[in-house]
Amino acid sequence: MRALPATSAPSPAPRAPENARPRILVVMGVSGSGKSTVAACLAARLGWAFVDGDSLHTPDHVAKMRAGHPLDDADRAPWLRAVAAWIGARLAAGEAGVVACSALRRAYRDTLVAGRSEVRLVHLDGSRALIAERIAGRHGHFMPAQLLDSQFAALEPPEPEEDAIVVGIADPPDAIAEAVVARLGLGAAATDGGRGA
Structure with missing residues (x-):
């Protein structure tokens, strides 16, 4: 598994055409988006495997x-490798899947996508005001509201070539999932137990 790029991001591999069917969706965005x-809704809608990237954080993090305290890049590196390993395992098994992962910086996304056309990003984009309101209303999550500023500061929205x-x-959420399915051209044919997508 490759480490995070030390300097600039490598040139991405050519992406699949718009109508190509991905086998892995990485649902990204700041905390509270x-x-x-949405990732769970997508997985249920498509019949694909699902993992919440938060479940792959270490207890210390x-x-x-x-x-x-926000995580730094040294903290995030093993977590991103764990998420990338989950993606790699699904692809190696010929399975499809959906992962929820903040993937805020381009370097993080490059670690997850690794130039593979089967992996597609879904960016949940919303205003800070709306997301702050949502975070204030949720309970039991480990990400406190005061870290929202650090999330937006770290966010590098996906570039066109991504x-x-x-x-x-x-x-x-279910309407957002349906919109994503429509945008990707994924329909009932994708609900095949996660294989052959």
Whole structure:
């Protein structure tokens, strides 16, 4: 598994055409944008495997965030490798999947996508005001509201060559998932147990 790029990001491999069917969706965005919920809706809608990237954080990193301290790149590197390993395992097994992962910086996304046309980004894009309101209303999550500024400071929206699907977060999660499915041209034929997508 490759490490995070030390300097500039490598040139991306050519992306699949718009109508190509991805086998892995990485649902990205800042904390509170609805990644986990939308990703779970997508996985259920498509019949694909699902993992919440937050579940792959180490206990130490969860404790650090719960205490109000943002993770640095050294903290994130093993986490991103774990998410990338999950993606690689699905592809190696010929399975499809959806992962929720903040993937805020381009270098992080390059680690996850690794030039593979089967992996497609879905960016949940929303205003800071709306996301702050949502975070204030949720309970039991380890990411406190005071880290939202650091999330937006770290966010590097996907570049055009990353070919991300960008969707707003105002609609209900199932409606957002349906919009993503439509944008990707994925339909009932994708619900094949996650194989051959």
